[in-house]
Amino acid sequence: MSIRMIWRKTLSFVMLSLTGLCALLTVSVLVAVLGYLAWNGATALHWTFFTNLPAPVGETGGGIANAMVGSAKLLLIAAVIGVPLGLLGAVYVAEFASPTPAFVVRYSADLLNGVPSIVMGIFAYTVVVLPMHHFSAYAGGFALGVMMVPIILRSSEEFLRTVPRSLREGAMAVGASKWRTIATVVVPAASGGILTAILLSLSRVAGETAPLLFTAFGNRFWSHGLNEPIASLPVVIYTYAISPYDDWHRQAWAAGLVLLGLVLVTNLLCRTVLSRQSAQRR
């Protein structure tokens, strides 16, 4: 073998090993993130952490009960806004619209999807907080809801399109009108995929902090109704992490573990279901 050939083979081996190293490095980040968070968070987790309000500033202890309920409320508002818009928008794009309006709706959704989350916060601030003159759960939920729309729209559209033609034709052959076909055959056939898409979008916005900073703001107590500033898990993690108190740092770790756990478990479930479905379809 010539020296040149040896050189080429060595180079090939070295470079390919390097790509393997890159993959290993990337994956190990997740292991490190999970491991470190679990290690630090688990020591601060105690059942009172889930049931207590935050302790007064300066005292140790206390929990994040209001933030957990707050996050749930915010997600509920977000779902009320995001799910109908995303789902019915997808039905319009996939079933009714002619190419040009379909393109415009899809393009709007893509544009929304690319908007940085902090800018979404400004939007919600100008549309909800300014007219109401105060921070509220409505404003935060609105910001999160708008962020859910493009995710739900694009994946629902795809699931609606993969419903086999034969199903539609069957429904129409027995005399169903178009909307009946869609409502009773097409959407139910795609419902598994659409449901996972909704869950995925919820888990995505559940971790969003930036759009809540000046919309939902935060609250160290229970908020009554949806018209008040409200605590949320990500904002609590943020404020505790940048605070100067050791006890708050400890709680930031614990809250971080709770948030990441919820997000990752939802993601894992959804992705497993989705990949199983697409495997069946093939």
Next chain:
Amino acid sequence: MGATSTTVGPAGVGWGPQALIRRLREGDAIAHTVTLIFGATIILITVLLVGQLWIHSAPSRAKFGWDFLHTSTWDPVFDNYGALPFIYGTLVTTGLALLIAVPLGLGAAIFLSELAPPKISAGLSFVIDLLAAVPSVIYGLLAIFTLLPLLATTVEPFLKRTLGFLPIFKGPAYGVGFLAAGLVLAIMIVPFIVSVSREVLMSVPADQREAALGLGATRWETTWKVVVPYARSGIMGSVFLSMARALGETMAVTMVIGNTPIISASLFSPGYSIAAVIANEFTEATGDMYVSALIELGLVLFLLTFILNGMAQLLLMVSQKRGGGMRG
């Protein structure tokens, strides 16, 4: 209803009351209109978003004009605002993140698409997709308590000792600063680069690889000189996509960049980014001009990400056409 009229498609012609009732009873027109309203609402929200940013930034745009983008006073007391330090910080941290994340992500994508057996590739891709789902505040939390001490006590002193003659490695090692923000951003955007690039690489037709191998090229030469160039536009698309993400990333950057409006060549220096200053000062902003200046920053950020996302979509469309219809 006429014997020949079917129930499919827009119902009957004619405008009389009977035709109207027939259309209503059939429901298709109603369903069409209802879904149209929801679709139109999505368009309306998008237009409203751009409109709100434009309207509420008007006072600031009128007062400072283009000077806003290239002056560096940020003085809420006298209502004088220039965004240069924030734009600088955003660009430096994003650039640094790309410098680290593109080679790393591309390498990992090459491994996953060209080398790894399908099962391992699928498993690793799954894990990397999960990484993309980790909320940014979690990355920030981890960075504050692990990355910052490490940078301040080990990495930055080491860089100063060995490469200290370079202007980018000068000054005291605080931990917080451009370097920390760039590193966190790099970790956050790698998953995007990997998953998009991997898909693009996998859609390169197999005969391209076979032809190169048949000509006697080594595995690496095939990958680097045939497969990667073929997928070039798609890979560029993934880079633009992740660049837009990095520009708009708020929480993790806010937590580690140091939040000081300084323009410094040194990566060790604390700085500020557009998203970070909005996050920090918006709730405290008193006075219309202050808020307006912050919203103009939001407008700048929006336009930057809008352009980058547009370019990314164009490039990915081109690469999908070239991929010969196969999808990974």
